Amino acid sequence: VEGAEALGFPSHSCVSNMAMAAAASAAATVGAKPSFSYHATHALLISRLRHGLSFPKRISSSCPTLDSRSAPKPLPLRRPPRATAAPAETAPATFHGPCYVLGDNIDTDQIIPAEYLTLVPSKPDEYEKLGSYALVGLPSAAYTTPFVGPGATRTRFPVIIAGANFGCGSSREHAPVALGAAGARAVVAESYARIFFRNSVATGEVYPVESEGVGLWKECTTGDIVTVELGENLLVNHTTGKEYKLKPIGDAGPVIDAGGIFAYARKTGMIASPSN
Amino acid sequence: MASPLMASCSSIFGAKSGSSFASCFSPSIRAHSLRKHALNKVLAVMAPARSPRSPSSTGSVKHAMTMTEKILARASEKSHPEPGENIWVNVDVLMTHDVCGPGTIGIFKKEFGKNAKVWDREKIVIIPDHYIFTSDERANRNVDILRDFCLEQNIKYFYDIKDLGDFRANPDYKGVCHIALAQEGHCRPGEVLLGTDSHTCTAGAFGQFATGIGNTDAGFVMGTGKILLKVPPTLRFILDGEMPNYLLAKDLILQIIGEITVAGATYKSMEFVGSTIEGLNMEERMTLCNMVVEAGGKNGVVPADETTFKYLEDKNSKNFEPVYSDDNARFIQEYRIDVSKLEPLVAKPHSPDNRALARECKDVKIDRVYIGSCTGGKTEDFFASAKVFLASGKKVKVPTFLVPATQKVWMDIYSLPVPGSGGKTCSQIFEEAGCDVPASPSCGACLGGPRDTYARMNEPQVCVSTTNRNFPGRMGHREGQIYLASPYTAAASALTGYVADPRDFLL
Numbered sequence: 001v002e003g004a005e006a007l008g009f010p011s012h013s014c015v016s017n018m019a020m021a022a023a024a025s026a027a028a029t030v031g032a033k034p035s036f037s038y039h040a041t042h043a044l045l046i047s048r049l050r051h052g053l054s055f056p057k058r059i060s061s062s063c064p065t066l067d068s069r070s071a072p073k074p075l076p077l078r079r080p081p082r083a084t085a086a087p088a089e090t091a092p093a094t095f096h097g098p099c100y101v102l103g104d105n106i107d108t109d110q111i112i113p114a115e116y117l118t119l120v121p122s123k124p125d126e127y128e129k130l131g132s133y134a135l136v137g138l139p140s141a142a143y144t145t146p147f148v149g150p151g152a153t154r155t156r157f158p159v160i161i162a163g164a165n166f167g168c169g170s171s172r173e174h175a176p177v178a179l180g181a182a183g184a185r186a187v188v189a190e191s192y193a194r195i196f197f198r199n200s201v202a203t204g205e206v207y208p209v210e211s212e213g214v215g216l217w218k219e220c221t222t223g224d225i226v227t228v229e230l231g232e233n234l235l236v237n238h239t240t241g242k243e244y245k246l247k248p249i250g251d252a253g254p255v256i257d258a259g260g261i262f263a264y265a266r267k268t269g270m271i272a273s274p275s276n
Numbered sequence: 277m278a279s280p281l282m283a284s285c286s287s288i289f290g291a292k293s294g295s296s297f298a299s300c301f302s303p304s305i306r307a308h309s310l311r312k313h314a315l316n317k318v319l320a321v322m323a324p325a326r327s328p329r330s331p332s333s334t335g336s337v338k339h340a341m342t343m344t345e346k347i348l349a350r351a352s353e354k355s356h357p358e359p360g361e362n363i364w365v366n367v368d369v370l371m372t373h374d375v376c377g378p379g380t381i382g383i384f385k386k387e388f389g390k391n392a393k394v395w396d397r398e399k400i401v402i403i404p405d406h407y408i409f410t411s412d413e414r415a416n417r418n419v420d421i422l423r424d425f426c427l428e429q430n431i432k433y434f435y436d437i438k439d440l441g442d443f444r445a446n447p448d449y450k451g452v453c454h455i456a457l458a459q460e461g462h463c464r465p466g467e468v469l470l471g472t473d474s475h476t477c478t479a480g481a482f483g484q485f486a487t488g489i490g491n492t493d494a495g496f497v498m499g500t501g502k503i504l505l506k507v508p509p510t511l512r513f514i515l516d517g518e519m520p521n522y523l524l525a526k527d528l529i530l531q532i533i534g535e536i537t538v539a540g541a542t543y544k545s546m547e548f549v550g551s552t553i554e555g556l557n558m559e560e561r562m563t564l565c566n567m568v569v570e571a572g573g574k575n576g577v578v579p580a581d582e583t584t585f586k587y588l589e590d591k592n593s594k595n596f597e598p599v600y601s602d603d604n605a606r607f608i609q610e611y612r613i614d615v616s617k618l619e620p621l622v623a624k625p626h627s628p629d630n631r632a633l634a635r636e637c638k639d640v641k642i643d644r645v646y647i648g649s650c651t652g653g654k655t656e657d658f659f660a661s662a663k664v665f666l667a668s669g670k671k672v673k674v675p676t677f678l679v680p681a682t683q684k685v686w687m688d689i690y691s692l693p694v695p696g697s698g699g700k701t702c703s704q705i706f707e708e709a710g711c712d713v714p715a716s717p718s719c720g721a722c723l724g725g726p727r728d729t730y731a732r733m734n735e736p737q738v739c740v741s742t743t744n745r746n747f748p749g750r751m752g753h754r755e756g757q758i759y760l761a762s763p764y765t766a767a768a769s770a771l772t773g774y775v776a777d778p779r780d781f782l783l
Binding site for chain 2: 105107109110113114115117118119120121122123137138139140164165168169170171172173174191193194195198199202203260261262
């Protein structure tokens with residue numbers, strides 16, 4: 001982009017996300033074609049480290065028995081990811097864990113009530129605080145399980161499942177930031193309000209994924225164990241045994257993978273690489 | 277009993293293509309049907325342009341364009357941007373305020389460097405307005421952050437406030453950003469204006485492209501003066517008929533949002549034309565465009581005309597070039613509205629599209645009334661509510677909070693005579709009606725804010741408000757119930773203590 005010159009070296013900030021870490025490690029294996037289980041394990045490893053969750057007992061590459069409705073099984077990944085063209089490219093992102101279910105028209109005031117907007121997302125300590133308030137605006141009668149537990153600062157739900165028009169209302173970037181800072185990795189909604197979608201991509205905080213059909217949220221319950229496989233455009237609910245097609249994340253994916261619009265612009269040479 | 281409005285719905289709303297909007301189903305059913313017919317595929321908005329299209333070397337094939345397409349064409353130097361296309365656009369004005377400014381500045385410095393300079397110190401307008409009159413330390417600090425940055429960058433337009441105890445002691449302070457932008461002459465036909473606030477679409481009233489963006493996008497614009505935008509297709513709303521004396525622009529936009537739902541205009545532009553629109557003054561046009569975002573709209577536009585030019589005369593000294601939709605421009609949907617058939621409306625809790633006739637909500641007991649915000653706190657809005665209080669001559673039955681949007685509005689309330697009142701000012705009429713004293717100008721409690729914000733809803737109460745959103749917790753308390761309404765309807769409701777139809781006072 002003409003006229004856009006990065007004059008300084010962007011410092012490694014807390015805002016860098018799993019994808020960046022995964023990208024860095026993928027780049028380190030230049031020349032080596034990543035094996036299926038390495039990347040799956042690695043992406044999952046980073047994800048789990050970041051969210052302080054315990055490791056699964058084992059990671060199986062065998063097909064899961066989806067008709068089982070017993071206690072959630074350890075993560076099984078059903079198919080190998082697409083072969084990547086360049087070694088430096090990351091494997092498509094995968095997210096696994098309990099889901100948090102919301103309805104239609106969840107607006108930004110519910111995602112992060114206005115009284116918390118004095119927190120500045122670009123300040124690392126305030127960024128963390130924003131995460132602790134994610135979705136605290138939800139009416140407690142309708143949503144009895146809080147997204148961030150009492151006394152906690154992060155969520156145990158890496159995936160949010162929602163209805164139509166997710167993120168409507170204000171343009172506050174604090175909304176996707178709060179979700180990302182809390183530890184959400186992906187939202188799977190029927191549709192998005194445009195500013196929220198744009199902000200999610202620009203910040204790289206959460207993947208705003210769309211489901212192919214409608215009514216997904218009605219078939220899922222908060223706590224269901226799900227896997228979102230971006231590479232396969234698939235959401236698997238292991239608890240119910242159902243699968244849902246997702247719309248491809250498309251060009252937004254690489255932007256989020258890179259860590260947001262600035263990182264992506266540098267990576268693709270759109271803006272000058274920072275120099276000292 | 278079916279309301280007369282519903283029976284004649286099809287004559288009011290005659291959508292061009294075979295859509296279901298002539299019917300009067302509930303918003304959720306129509307939303308489902310809308311999704312099935314929707315044009316809006318959520319394609320990537322942030323990808324770099326793959327194959328930059330330069331104007332054809334043999335001379336561009338001319339085809340009709342909408343206003344929004346023309347504005348973006350000029351700003352991108354592309355002859356015919358097509359709806360759905362992602363294009364790089366030059367920005368004329370970037371606005372930010374105290375809530376999103378600090379974050380935007382943080383990103384700008386992180387990405388462009390500590391010592392980076394903004395792309396144009398005269399094209400950035402920084403307006404503290406959201407959390408001003410509060411003892412919240414972080415809120416106060418955020419205004420300081422803005423000031424430090426403006427000093428460092430020598431930003432030309434910074435509407436600063438230092439003395440929080442007396443807003444009048446701050447000569448630069450304005451108040452609500454969208455109204456300040458208009459009053460200070462930053463809105464010009466044909467231009468591209470971006471702001472870190474969803475109601476930036478208000479400025480579309482001036483025939484420009486104006487939309488809200490987040491901190492990261494704004495940080496990018498701050499450094500480059502450019503942004504990647506997806507060209508929106510346009511929905512056209514043709515409003516004709518003489519505006520009844522009990523209706524305001526707020527009723528018109530509530531009617532439209534109720535019709536197309538909160539996602540009806542997602543990724544689309546909303547264009548407002550017709551004889552009714554031509555008869556609206558600038559502040560009423562601003563109210564109309566202000567709530568475009570509540571329908572999911574990307575931007576709203578009203579063609580510039582004599583009313584626009586007159587308004588700009590004493591405020592703006594820059595050249596501008598208005599653009600207009602071609603006669604045969606392609607609109608994805610057209611709606612015709614006969615305004616004379618409409619009635620005063622409210623949006624019931626908890627969605628701006630939860631439309632109802634005010635007269636059908638007369639049994640709803642209310643606890644308070646709020647008249648303020650970019651949507652309903654302008655001079656014209658206060659004149660409108662004063663008109664109802666004057667006609668009644670009685671006192672309000674519930675606490676009635678008045679929050680002028682800007683210093684100028686505050687001064688107008690205290691100095692301009694209200695027609696038909698024998699020379700009284702709005703402030704006098706409000707006092708006689710028992711309203712609260714008009715507060716310091718800011719966004720106030722429209723969005724709740726810090727706990728000590730004036731008129732914040734801290735209990736689960738029922739409020740009729742001239743603001744723009746009524747999602748759960750919007751004005752503070754999560755169980756608060758907000759009925760969105762016009763200033764006429766709000767004033768009428770204050771007088772009865774129930775949701776009221778202003779015709780009871782104005783006819």
